[in-house]
Amino acid sequence: KIPEPAVAVDAVSITPCGEGFPQCDFEDSAHPFCDWVQTSKDGGHWVLGHKNVSIHGMGPS
Structure with missing residues (x-):
């Protein structure tokens, strides 16, 4: 059996x-x-931005 x-x-x-x-x-x-x-053309990924700095990997999915 394969686990x-x-x-x-x-x-x-x-x-x-x-x-x-x-x-x-x-x-x-x-x-x-x-x-x-x-941002446009990114496949629906969201980022949290603050004073021109983005925190990638966060946001709605």
């Missing part, structure tokens, strides 16, 4: 978001998407 594929996770940590991930309720008309941006 099922598996993934092991052995290093998990939980940390506060701090200032790098602002709290947002999506009600601010000046920042309706809470600084989340979706």
Whole structure:
């Protein structure tokens, strides 16, 4: 019998978001998407931008 594929996770940590991930309720008309941006022609990936700096690998999927 061939074993099922598996993934092991052995290093998990939980940390506060701090200032790098602002709290947002999506009600601010000046920042309706809470600084989340979706660039064109990228396949639907979102990034969080702050002062011309993007944090890749974060956002809706």
